[in-house]
Amino acid sequence: METTTLYRPVGIYELKLIQESGYTAFPPRHPEQAIFYPVLNQAYAEEIARKWNPTDENSGYMGAVTRFVVPSAYLSQYEEQIVGNATHRELWIPSGELEAFNQQLVGKIEVIAAFYGDKFEGEHEW
Numbered sequence: 001m002e003t004t005t006l007y008r009p010v011g012i013y014e015l016k017l018i019q020e021s022g023y024t025a026f027p028p029r030h031p032e033q034a035i036f037y038p039v040l041n042q043a044y045a046e047e048i049a050r051k052w053n054p055t056d057e058n059s060g061y062m063g064a065v066t067r068f069v070v071p072s073a074y075l076s077q078y079e080e081q082i083v084g085n086a087t088h089r090e091l092w093i094p095s096g097e098l099e100a101f102n103q104q105l106v107g108k109i110e111v112i113a114a115f116y117g118d119k120f121e122g123e124h125e126w
Contacts, residue, residue, distance in 0.1 A: 002072040003106055006038040006091070007045035009052075010066055011059025012122060015111070018066065023109045025102040029095035036098045040080065040089040042067070046113055054117030061117035069106040 008026070010018065017027035029036055039045045045065045053063025078091040093101050 001106075003069045004040075004072045004075050005067060005069050006040065006075075007042050007112075008038050008066045008068070009045045009048035010064050011053050011056065012062040012064075012120075013058075013060055015062075015064050015066075018109055024105065026098060026109070028098060034095055036093040036095060036101065037081075037090045038068075038070075038093070040091070041087060042112070044087050044089065046115075049113065050115045054115050054120065057119075060122070061120040062122070063115045064111050065113040066109050067112045068109045070101070070104050071106065074104045 014027060018025070021027070026036065039048075042065065049063030049065045053059040054061055075091065078093060081090050081092055082088060083090060
């Protein structure tokens with residue numbers, strides 16, 4: 001089976017929910033969030049997690065980069081979106097399809113990087 005490695009920048013609150021799932025699922029989206037967007041390269045995920053999350057109260061002043069694997073055939077139904085420069089590549093998964101997406105995960109969600117803002121209060125190990 002051919003697979004694709006994806007990345008997702010998350011804040012502390014989303015990371016805690018991922019941890020509660022045993023690193024096997026992304027949590028449901030909030031009603032105002034129409035899409036779940038995994039990104040296609042680590043550099044873009046790190047850019048978001050490093051530049052935006054540590055300064056954002058809603059992220060708990062912390063950004064983490066998660067890495068996970070999904071079958072390529074499953075992902076073929078989603079068109080790649082470029083949302084900035086050429087490295088800003090992501091997929092837009094409708095929120096209503098997130099549970100089905102989670103069922104496609106091959107293995108566990110890994111935390112591969114973490115960035116902390118000055119106002120972060122909590123653990124620094126994942």
